Amino acid sequence: MSHLAPHELLTMLLALATLLGAARALGQVAMWLHQPAVLGEMLAGVLLGPTVLGHFAPQTFAALFPATGPNALALDVITNLSIVLYLLVAGLEVDLSTIWRQGLVALKVGIVSVLVPFLIGGAAAWAAPRLLGRTEGADPLIFTLFFGTAMAISALPVIIKTLFDLDMYRTDLGMVIVSAAVLNDLLGWTVFAIILGMLDAGGQRFSPVVTIALTLLFAGLVLTVGRWLNHRLLPYLQAYTASPSGVLSYAMTMALLGAALTEWIGIHAIFGSFLVGIAIGDSSHLRERTRFIIDQFVSWIFAPVFFASIGLRVNFVDHFHWPLVSSVFAIACVGKLLGATLGARWSGMPRRESWAIGFGMNARGAMEIILGLLALQAGVIDDRLFVAMVVTAIGTSALSGPAMLRVLRHRKPRRLLEAFSQRLFLRDLSARSRREAIHELVIAACQSAGLDADSIEFSAWEREQTAATGIGNGVALPHARVSGLGAPLVAVGLSEAGIDFDAPDGEPAHAIFLILTPREEPNAQLQLASELSRKFRDRRMLDLIVRATNYTEFLAVMKSAAPA
């Protein structure tokens, strides 16, 4: 048992490759459909698990994912590691100083938005335990506490991502949502850690009371002394060890140690890595580059394998129970929306903003799924409730962004990459002058969108004559506002010879981006132009662009630019 035999190594590699490949492929499909990636990742697991593969090809399923033996253990090792690292990343995104800055508002929203769903969820679980899927042997009090916690928890990573997508992360509203959600998560995970400590007290190292005391002591120490020590230590690590690998290894080692410590206390390992993540991520000395490496590797390698592996555990068709799914979904939404909105109204936020906060915090995402999985493993809930929790987690996350846009009457912000298209990409402009270049690009844009070329060209040229649009580094951004345009268009022309656009640095433009925006969206043009000029702040960007031989390569270069 101490070594994998060659055929076991083969199975492990194949199982991991299949899980990772399928999870990322379907996760990407979900993103194309503007859904959370975790939806596709879990769907991959459902397809590879007992629900589909196990149903139609049981032998293949059993060979690839054996239920017992070394390969089952190998997968368990990897998923345990993944979840510990995922909570490290979730913790890194928590910014405690934000909470301080938001002060009383965050505190009010945070506490009410935990308390109300916790009470509503707890009451429902106490009143109708069997309907909500309490197992035979489970302790009623523990089940009630668990269900309340599950209804009260948020999913910080999903919330942050949604706010970024909507350009709302740096707004006051965004900061209230994030800081209230941080409070939610801290409270939620602490309560959950305590519930885990109460479970199976016979097999525990400490009595429940000692476990709770140690948990609070550990959390308190990590978030005060640990955070302070870490902030002191990071500059030394960066200055005197290899960079960024020194800090990278430090973060990983601390996360594993923190996880081991909470596991020793008798609560789950993930609470430890989550707290370590907060303590490290909170330091202004942590460089974006280091954070980026950890985030990319964990979020797109470890996490997809973990979420896909969830689908392997449960048959999602057999255990899909409509009444239960809709009850859990309803209780979750009502509790959180009510709690967050009341909290926001209490702190004096306007009505629409309060609802936006409610919908923003309603996203449960990965956190709910992890919570459910641990409860399932601990025997507190049954497969049916687990499935209902997974559906609730994904449903509330998918609903969050669109609902916020709706109540705020916002538009989705315009993204540069969505304004490009194959037909608006001219690899070799024949134009030699500004006038000709604008003409050529306007013709291409109007052919593809069926617009009136003459009036657009007139307006772009008039604008160009007022002030030339060469921004330097070989780039020009002529533009025009167009009536009746549904969404912004950016036509791209490359010119080997270069065209004089009267740039401040005197260099001719080799990449010309004609920006056409709807007249009704006065901000769209500025958004697109500033995104473009940020990308071309580095001269090397142009060198890569002019080497693109087709639209796909052009798009690849535009996307791979470092986020400015």
Next chain:
Amino acid sequence: MSHLAPHELLTMLLALATLLGAARALGQVAMWLHQPAVLGEMLAGVLLGPTVLGHFAPQTFAALFPATGPNALALDVITNLSIVLYLLVAGLEVDLSTIWRQGLVALKVGIVSVLVPFLIGGAAAWAAPRLLGRTEGADPLIFTLFFGTAMAISALPVIIKTLFDLDMYRTDLGMVIVSAAVLNDLLGWTVFAIILGMLDAGGQRFSPVVTIALTLLFAGLVLTVGRWLNHRLLPYLQAYTASPSGVLSYAMTMALLGAALTEWIGIHAIFGSFLVGIAIGDSSHLRERTRFIIDQFVSWIFAPVFFASIGLRVNFVDHFHWPLVSSVFAIACVGKLLGATLGARWSGMPRRESWAIGFGMNARGAMEIILGLLALQAGVIDDRLFVAMVVTAIGTSALSGPAMLRVLRHRKPRRLLEAFSQRLFLRDLSARSRREAIHELVIAACQSAGLDADSIEFSAWEREQTAATGIGNGVALPHARVSGLGAPLVAVGLSEAGIDFDAPDGEPAHAIFLILTPREEPNAQLQLASELSRKFRDRRMLDLIVRATNYTEFLAVMKSAAPA
């Protein structure tokens, strides 16, 4: 056996944290002493393994690293995964087009530098098998082939890193070394894959001949069709999936698949991920950022755990056998130095360059250790030979850089970071003018180094008057050449108010770097100045620097800048 019990999870987390933390800490100490990091990483394993911890605290050792049971298996899962990913990274560094460009020279050096050590090693193994540690039951032919291969293999990652450290990677000499080493590794790993295929043919899926044929077919397909397909696919992945996570997951999935396929053929998994790494790394469409994420995470998280885990397997004191260690070391050096040097002379390289190629290719690094470990697990060699191979691997790697500098009569290139020091950092310049700033910095430099301030100030100011040294973006680089200086010094002064250094962009300098270089090293000043101006090409760099409150924070910012 299918799930880790809580106490097993605790042990796993603790074991991993200990291995990773100790390996990175000692790896960093090794780097401070200008030794390869792998030396420290393996030393951590020796300390935590049977050699030290197991000797002095056998119970702690057995609790943390049990020899059997789920935790032994868990560690085996992680080390297997680590080695597969490490070979992916090694493959990514191979640039096949380099070999084509070096053409005949690379081919001659590459083949002779494999053949000579292979023959010498093979002959020694055939003539004195028991002295060299062949096990009782091992097949003489297989042992001979293995020993020859072990003597013939290079360590591409170590070689590339050494050449980078010496500023020789982009030179003709560097390219010959790298391309010959690539050929070495390709030949070496193919032969080794075949040896593994010959081993234990009874338990194998295919006969040795079929295994060899499949290996060559697989290698040929991956390096031609696979490479071409990959080059086509990458722009699509970059353009239409999340970036860089799409390519990241693709590379990892393919590495696992390739590893599974070679494991299925009956040779080791690492050959598959190595080939996949070559096919992916060879594409010019693979972005540096993606490569960087994979490299950082694998090289500094997975690899250290793997190398430390090697120390857990063997007692390095008990199995250290002087005659064997020195014989293996001697055979390895003689074979490789002779082969590479002869090959280089044959292709018409001058004598000193030929020796430099020999020493450059002599580094065995991690590859030799991995080869030895696999042979140890397969029962071809005993613990004593394994220890001798590890010592040889580390010894030849440590020797490589210094020996190349010696035969080429080069100096180690001057590094900016080594020229800073605490005493040469002036947080707040009181100077208001160029003249005063230079005076203040010269005084600081001369106090610390005991130089003649007057003549240095005269020479720096004379230089400054000829052409002002403000380079824009708020930075100025005054300089002077100094007789009798042992190594370059850079004195740093920060000025809140800013000092006019007549920069092209008209902005006052907030960071002034006074560069003092030995008169005998005419290139040093240019090297340091260009490294500084690359770092400050991005305006944000200055914002970070002026926020540094002490020398450590300053150094941390200077180090964490993106490599330009």
